[in-house]
Amino acid sequence: MKRTICLFSLVLYLSQITAQVDADALFVLPSVSSVEMTTVTTPKEGSLVYNQDDKMMYEYDGSSWVPINRGDETKVVADDNIVITGSGTTADPYRIRSVPATLTENADGTYTFSNGVDPDVTITFAYIGNVPIVSQSSATGGCSNKFEPNETRDVIIQGDYFDGSASVTIVGQTVNSVTVNSINQITANVTSGATTGDFDIQVTTNAGTGTLTNGFSVKTALVTNVFAAGDITLSNQMSYTGGVLDRVVSAGWNQQGYSTVHSIPAGGEGHLNFVSGPSNRYRMIGLNSDPATNASYNTIDYAIYLVANSRVYVYENGAYRGNFTTYVAGDNFEIYVACSGLVTYAKNGTVFYTSSISASGDLYFDSSFYSNNGNVSGLSISN
Structure with a gap:
């Protein structure tokens, strides 16, 4: 009987320890939302809660709620060109992306490689078999394109097959810098030499050298032409003797001396020079596109008016431009025409x-004399 009771007790004990655990008997942490968790008033350090939103346990470390890792988290180490965002939770998973490498074509025909981490690399491809072609430049042709001796400015070189290896050589000139704008254009900053004339431009790349013959011009010095006795056409009361132009008798705007022997050509550079006589006479000296039209001052394109009161006026085609300065006998006057057509007056x-009317055609010496014995001398045109 005693043995039976012991066996029954053992079976009863085993049935109790193998029975399913009651859910109500489990240890349960307080369950809160993320918002509720942050509103807990002065939690004690070491407090534990379960976050309903991200399904994780949190411990209060004395200053903030810290997630308790499950132990199966993935640790990701980012390289220089890797960007990682997110916290690794279900609600905010890790997001990994790389900085893409780029290859960009530049205006000068080179390429720039960038991986977002290392210094950029410029790549120059040689145009195998494509020797540069140099077709034109901005330093030749018209008067305004040509360089003065020892002048520094930019030259635009046009052509083809230019690249980042391009260099520019101009005999007798100093090339200060070269900028390859595209495969078709180069800007070279150049200081011209003292020798005048035309010079070749050479562009050299890894593929070879192209040449523009006479592509760079340095202006030759202007030539001064002093009017000889037979060069000037005179009205019947005028004389030109020993380099002195004068009206010998009478008065009125009806006498002139002019010449078509020498000129300042259209688009060219040059100047008319003369020396004033007495400061108590009336006469106009200037440049005119049609000097043979008449003897009046009202058809002279650009005229210096030497007035009897020692004043200097400017008239253009009969239009009064202003009263600018005084003069005495022996003053040197000049009317200058620039390559651009700009006309200036100097004493x-x-x-x-400075005139507001640009010169547009060939210009010749012309004059109109009102007074007698109001001479001028030293007449010349430089062109």
């Missing part, structure tokens, strides 16, 4: 008026 080397 003894100082400009006193």
Whole structure:
């Protein structure tokens, strides 16, 4: 009987320890939302809660709620060109992306490789078999394109097959810098030499050298032409003797001396020079496109008016431009025409008026004399 009771007790014990655990008997952490978790008032350090939103346990470390890792988290180490975002939770998973490498074509025909981490690399491809072609430049042709001796400015070189290896050589000139704008254009900053004339431009790349014959021009010095006795056509009361132009008798705007022997050509550079006589006479000296039209001052394109009160006026085609300065006998006057057509008036080397009317055609010496014995001398045209 005693043995039976012991066996029954053992079976009863085993049935109790192998029976399913009651859910109500489990240890349960307080369950809160993310918002509720942050609103807990002065939690104690070491407090535990279960976050309903991200399904994780949190421990309060004395200053903030810290997630308790499950132990199966993936640790990701980012390289320089890897960007990682997110916290690795279900609600905010890791997002990994790389910085893409790029290859960009530049205007000068080179390429720039960038991986977002290392320094950029410029790649130059040689145009095998494509020797540069140099077709034109901005330093030749018209008067305004040509360089003055010892002048520094940019030259635009046009052509084809230019690349980042391009260099520019111009005999007798100093090339200060070269910028390859595209495979068709180069900007070279150049200082011209003292020798005038035309010079070849050479562009050299890894593929070879192209040449533009006479592509760079340095202006030759202007030539001064002093009017000889037979060069000037005179009205019946005028004389030109020993380089002195004068009206010998009478008065009125009806006498002139002019010449078509020498000129300042259209689009060219040049100047008319003369020396004033007495400061108590009336006469106009200037440049005109049609000097043979008449003897009046009202058809002279650009005229310096030497007035009897020692004043200097400017008239253009009969239009009064202003009263600018004074003069005495022996003053040197000049009317200068630039390559661009800009016309300026000067006395003894100082400009006193710049015209608003650009020269557009060939210009010749012309004059109109009102007073007698109001001579001028030293007449010349430089072109």
